[in-house]
Amino acid sequence: MDNGIKFVSWNVNGLRACAGKNFREVFASLDADFFCIQETKMQEGQLDLAFEGYVSYWNYAQKKGYSGTAIYTRLKPVNVTYGIGIPEHDTEGRVITLEMPSYYLVCVYVPNSQDGLRRIEYRMRWEDDFRAYLGSLAASKGVIVCGDLNVAHEEIDLKNPSTNHQNAGFSDEERAKFSALLASGFTDTWRFQHPGEVKYSWWSYRGRARENNAGWRIDYFLVSDNLRNNVTGTDIHTDIPGSDHCPVELVIENI
Numbered sequence: 001m002d003n004g005i006k007f008v009s010w011n012v013n014g015l016r017a018c019a020g021k022n023f024r025e026v027f028a029s030l031d032a033d034f035f036c037i038q039e040t041k042m043q044e045g046q047l048d049l050a051f052e053g054y055v056s057y058w059n060y061a062q063k064k065g066y067s068g069t070a071i072y073t074r075l076k077p078v079n080v081t082y083g084i085g086i087p088e089h090d091t092e093g094r095v096i097t098l099e100m101p102s103y104y105l106v107c108v109y110v111p112n113s114q115d116g117l118r119r120i121e122y123r124m125r126w127e128d129d130f131r132a133y134l135g136s137l138a139a140s141k142g143v144i145v146c147g148d149l150n151v152a153h154e155e156i157d158l159k160n161p162s163t164n165h166q167n168a169g170f171s172d173e174e175r176a177k178f179s180a181l182l183a184s185g186f187t188d189t190w191r192f193q194h195p196g197e198v199k200y201s202w203w204s205y206r207g208r209a210r211e212n213n214a215g216w217r218i219d220y221f222l223v224s225d226n227l228r229n230n231v232t233g234t235d236i237h238t239d240i241p242g243s244d245h246c247p248v249e250l251v252i253e254n255i
Helices: 015-019 023-030 120-138 172-183 189-193 225-230
Strands: 005-011 034-038 055-059 069-073 079-082 095-099 103-109 142-148 186-188 219-224 231-236 248-252
Touching (some): 005 103, 034 103, 034 142, 120 172, 186 189, 189 219, 219 231, 225 231
Parallel strands (some): 103 142
C-alpha cells in the first residue's frame, strides 16, 4: 500500500455488541488514519473504548440505543462539528465533520426510509439539506464523505433489483437524490475505480443473505470531484464479520 492517508468506515450495528465480538481486532488490522463508525447505538459513558495514538469524537442520538456516529483519528483536526446545523436533523447523532487543514471529513449515517417508505418525505428533506451542507463545505475545501448512505444507487449495487424496486434503499426517489448529490460535484470512489465490479457492503440477517451474497452496496466513500484523481485505493472488506455491514476503505494521496 502506498503512503497515502487511509480512511475506513463501518456501520457496526451496535458498537457495544461489536466490541464484544471482533471490533478491536478489526480496528488494529485495518490500521487506518481515520476510522469512522455509524450506528453506535449508545450513549456517552456506556463503553470505554480507546486506542493508543487515536483521539475519538462522538455524536450520540437523544433516543437511547439508536443511531449515533463516531470517528477515531490519528491526525489532529482544526475543528470538529456535530450535525448539519438544522434542528430537525440534529437530534439523532447522524453527522460528525472534522475540518482538516486542506479538506473536510464527514462521517454520516443517513436516515432509513423504513418499511413501506414511511419516512420517505423526511428522507427527501434530509437529502436536500445534507447536499446543501456538503456544498457549503466544498465551496472552501475538498470534502470526503463516508458512511451508510442507505441507498443502492444502480441495479449493479444490489443482488435483487427487480424485487426490491421501491423498497427502502432502492426507491426511485432515493436513487434520484443520490444522482443529484453526485451531479452537484461528488464522486463515488468505489464505482470510479471499479466501474463494472459487483460487491456489496450490507446483507440482511434474514434468509442466509450473507452466506448467499444477496447483498446491497449502501456504504460509500464519496469525494468532491477536485479530489477524485488523488484516490489511490478503495476496498470493500466483505470477509470481515461482526455486523450486518462490512467495512469500506479509501486511500487518498497528496491532500
